[in-house]
Amino acid sequence: MYTITDEAPMLATHSFLPIVQAFTKSSGITFETKDISLAARILANFADMLPANQQVPDALAELGTLATTPEANIIKLPNISASVPQLTAAIKELQAQGYALPDYPADAKTDEEKAIKATYAKVLGSAVNPVLREGNSDRRAPKAVKNYAKAHPHSMGAWTADSKSHVASMTEGDFYGSEKSVTIAAPTTFSISFEGADGSTKILKDASPLEAGEIIDSSVISMSQLKAFIAKEIADAKATGVLFSVHLKATMMKISDPLIFGAFVEVFFKDVFEKYADTFTALGVDTKNGLGDVYAKIKGTEKQAEIEAALEAAITAGPDLAMVNSDKGITNLHVPSDVIIDASMPAMIRNSGQMWNKEGKSQDTKAVIPDRCYAGVYQATIDFCKTNGALDPTTMGSVSNVGLMAKKAEEYGSHDKTFQIEAEGTVKVTNGEGTVLMEQVVEAGDIFRMCQVKDAPIQDWVKLAVNRAKATDNPAIFWLDEVRAHDSEIIKKVDTYLKDYDTTGLEIKILAPIDATTYSLERIVKGLDTISVTGNVLRDYLTDLFPILEVGTSAKMLSIVPLMNGGGLFETGAGGSAPKHVDQFLTENHLRWDSLGEFLALGVSLEHLGETYNNAKALVLAEALDIATEKFLENDKSPSRKVNELDNRGSHFYLSMYWAKALASQTKDEELKAIFTPVFEQMSSNEATITEELVAVQGTTMDIGGYYKPSAEATYAAMRPSTMFNTIIDSL
Ligand SMILES: NC(=O)C1=CN([C@@H]2O[C@H](COP(=O)(O)OP(=O)(O)OC[C@H]3O[C@@H](n4cnc5c(N)ncnc54)[C@H](OP(=O)(O)O)[C@@H]3O)[C@@H](O)[C@H]2O)C=CC1
Numbered sequence: 001m002y003t004i005t006d007e008a009p010m011l012a013t014h015s016f017l018p019i020v021q022a023f024t025k026s027s028g029i030t031f032e033t034k035d036i037s038l039a040a041r042i043l044a045n046f047a048d049m050l051p052a053n054q055q056v057p058d059a060l061a062e063l064g065t066l067a068t069t070p071e072a073n074i075i076k077l078p079n080i081s082a083s084v085p086q087l088t089a090a091i092k093e094l095q096a097q098g099y100a101l102p103d104y105p106a107d108a109k110t111d112e113e114k115a116i117k118a119t120y121a122k123v124l125g126s127a128v129n130p131v132l133r134e135g136n137s138d139r140r141a142p143k144a145v146k147n148y149a150k151a152h153p154h155s156m157g158a159w160t161a162d163s164k165s166h167v168a169s170m171t172e173g174d175f176y177g178s179e180k181s182v183t184i185a186a187p188t189t190f191s192i193s194f195e196g197a198d199g200s201t202k203i204l205k206d207a208s209p210l211e212a213g214e215i216i217d218s219s220v221i222s223m224s225q226l227k228a229f230i231a232k233e234i235a236d237a238k239a240t241g242v243l244f245s246v247h248l249k250a251t252m253m254k255i256s257d258p259l260i261f262g263a264f265v266e267v268f269f270k271d272v273f274e275k276y277a278d279t280f281t282a283l284g285v286d287t288k289n290g291l292g293d294v295y296a297k298i299k300g301t302e303k304q305a306e307i308e309a310a311l312e313a314a315i316t317a318g319p320d321l322a323m324v325n326s327d328k329g330i331t332n333l334h335v336p337s338d339v340i341i342d343a344s345m346p347a348m349i350r351n352s353g354q355m356w357n358k359e360g361k362s363q364d365t366k367a368v369i370p371d372r373c374y375a376g377v378y379q380a381t382i383d384f385c386k387t388n389g390a391l392d393p394t395t396m397g398s399v400s401n402v403g404l405m406a407k408k409a410e411e412y413g414s415h416d417k418t419f420q421i422e423a424e425g426t427v428k429v430t431n432g433e434g435t436v437l438m439e440q441v442v443e444a445g446d447i448f449r450m451c452q453v454k455d456a457p458i459q460d461w462v463k464l465a466v467n468r469a470k471a472t473d474n475p476a477i478f479w480l481d482e483v484r485a486h487d488s489e490i491i492k493k494v495d496t497y498l499k500d501y502d503t504t505g506l507e508i509k510i511l512a513p514i515d516a517t518t519y520s521l522e523r524i525v526k527g528l529d530t531i532s533v534t535g536n537v538l539r540d541y542l543t544d545l546f547p548i549l550e551v552g553t554s555a556k557m558l559s560i561v562p563l564m565n566g567g568g569l570f571e572t573g574a575g576g577s578a579p580k581h582v583d584q585f586l587t588e589n590h591l592r593w594d595s596l597g598e599f600l601a602l603g604v605s606l607e608h609l610g611e612t613y614n615n616a617k618a619l620v621l622a623e624a625l626d627i628a629t630e631k632f633l634e635n636d637k638s639p640s641r642k643v644n645e646l647d648n649r650g651s652h653f654y655l656s657m658y659w660a661k662a663l664a665s666q667t668k669d670e671e672l673k674a675i676f677t678p679v680f681e682q683m684s685s686n687e688a689t690i691t692e693e694l695v696a697v698q699g700t701t702m703d704i705g706g707y708y709k710p711s712a713e714a715t716y717a718a719m720r721p722s723t724m725f726n727t728i729i730d731s732l
């Protein structure tokens with residue numbers, strides 16, 4: 001199964017998948033596509049409102065079911081995890097294309113509106129990955145990728161001890177400070193209720209199942225303390241002349257983080273929000289959607305100019321704001337999904353700890369990460385760079401990751417258990433027998449969050465960690481903080497399950513995240529490799545952080561999810577869908593997206609297929625693809641960032657040529673040899689023509705009939721512009 005997703009990876013698929021299908025056809029392998037793009041997911045969820053000819057199947061649900069079966073073999077490209085602004089843009093585009101979808105009812109009042117909003121909620125945020133990830137995560141940089149980075153190091157900004165860049169976090173009143181955790185002894189249920197100081201009660205979540213061995217936790221971030229903290233950090237950034245920036249994961253932590261993001265907007269523009277409180281309420285301004293929502297809602301109203309001037313004045317009076325796009329005036333506070341911590345913090349660290357100011361220049365930065373659970377990892381990395389200078393890609397070692405992820409583990413499964421509290425009182429988590437398992441004292445506006453992690457995934461995660469340690473002989477470090485209630489429960493299980501394995505000779509340690517960061521960095525500068533074994537959030541953070549520092553991008557990672565029931569989910573890299581790349585593609589028909597992650601995923605997918613079904617041809621194809629990928633790296637055929645040079649499409653041509661060559665050169669399968677010998681011959685003798693055709697089309701604006709749902713025909717035409725190359729591929 002091959003997923004069709006969004007933005008840059010979706011464009012790339014239109015070039016690469018036809019090649020893959022052509023190369024594997026003669027081996028009896030078919031690639032079925034499943035459209036899980038944001039647009040397709042919207043249409044699938046509203047099928048009952050659409051005429052038959054516009055309905056699409058729920059491909060995500062189908063894949064989710066498949067992921068629990070031993071037969072699963074899924075190649076998963078990155079998809080949009082939509083924020084509300086992205087969702088509304090996608091709805092608008094689909095409506096314009098003739099789909100009679102309802103508008104997104106941000107402020108749903110009637111039952112009908114509430115039902116529509118609930119349906120849209122299903123496609124909001126990280127609605128795809130948690131459904132498919134029925135296993136834990138194994139992400140690492142393959143040897144060939146590391147070797148490539150050593151030979152062709154990416155740019156790395158210098159670090160000096162006098163850098164003013166730092167991470168700012170709360171010192172109390174955050175999730176970290178309030179966490180409680182319990183391990184469940186016997187199967188039961190839990191419910192979450194609120195008891196107001198005034199004696200009122202409210203059920204927040206009805207009874208839901210709990211398995212024996214499951215670890216649950218709860219924590220609260222205090223809205224008043226958060227806002228006081230933000231105000232203090234804004235003042236400090238202004239006083240010390242650093243850029244002010246916010247780093248959250250508003251897509252994956254889709255309930256808590258947009259609320260926290262909104263608090264930043266409200267505090268930064270406090271006077272404006274106070275002055276225009278009534279206007280903003282009447283217009284339905286929603287700060288969870290960022291400053292961009294304020295601009296959008298005031299547009300065309302009588303007060304537009306006046307409020308814009310007030311916002312502008314607040315920006316001028318405040319500290320310099322980190323910019324997403326200084327040319328277009330888009331700040332860090334505009335859209336909650338524009339600055340996502342996993343990618344944004346490493347990009348800043350790679351750039352000497354600096355982000356971009358409104359003049360488009362780099363400047364030292366205060367990176368505000370309110371909660372302390374994981375923020376210290378970034379400060380420790382910054383401290384390390386300030387002391388030791390920038391890391392050196394030509395010599396540095398590698399940090400791979402084994403991540404606890406299966407069955408919506410930990411914070412990533414917390415959406416249905418996260419609530420903004422309306423009044424002062426207590427939130428209680430009660431089991432089926434009526435015993436209160438955890439309670440948290442709250443005030444109005446606070447955010448309460450409860451998480452779960454099941455026992456089977458933890459056992460599988462420990463096993464995967466031991467397997468990786470054995471396979472590599474590298475130390476495996478569990479990044480767990482014994483002073484955190486949740487981590488201390490996990491530590492008990494890790495200690496227990498490690499006893500199931502013979503770990504003689506292996507170095508397996510448990511270190512708190514900050515110590516684990518320093519430990520791994522001290523090894524990395526010596527060229528030594530370390531395995532990070534982490535929970536779900538650190539899995540996400542570290543698999544962008546280390547790859548971006550080591551190999552320039554997380555797009556080049558091997559990203560395997562060994563599914564717990566025996567199937568394989570092969571993710572293509574560890575990064576996202578790169579909206580910036582689409583902008584460039586639409587303005588100048590150059591796609592700088594690097595598909596290396598896709599080549600690697602395809603290789604392991606074919607290998608899995610070959611091994612599971614005894615398909616010798618699949619194994620030959622996989623081996624040849626591996627050789628081709630190495631050659632591809634050696635010869636530096638990755639896409640360039642600049643127009644009129646080899647781009648994503650050209651990189652696919654080279655991969656194909658090397659793949660054909662490897663198939664022509666092998667001797668394990670004579671049939672494949674016979675098929676691919678002339679193919680390689682045609683490709684290599686027409687190399688100049690093909691690359692010319694692929695570059696000649698560049699430099700013009702593009703229209704593929706949509707952003708979220710482009711026309712398939714126009715996209716294929718755009719992504720397969722070489723007649724010569726198409727003729728060779730289509731003849732297979
Ligand atoms: N697995 C998944 O489905 C994931 C999905 N996402 C989603 O992706 C979207 C964008 O997220 P964002 O945080 O901006 O992160 P991205 O990883 O999409 O982008 C960050 C930057 O990383 C670089 N990059 C990423 N992938 C590639 C690639 N294949 N080739 C070359 N460069 C690459 C680009 O840098 P440059 O601009 O310098 O070229 C890009 O602008 C969001 O909707 C997010 O939710 C995010 C992570 C994982």
Ligand SMILES: O=C(O)CCC(=O)C(=O)O
Pocket residue numbers: 081125126127129130251252342539540543574575
């Ligand atoms: O699912 C998402 O929203 C993002 C996933 C992600 O960033 C990751 O798994 O690294």
Ligand SMILES: [Mg+2]
Pocket residue numbers: 342343540541543544574575
């Ligand atoms: Mg990530």
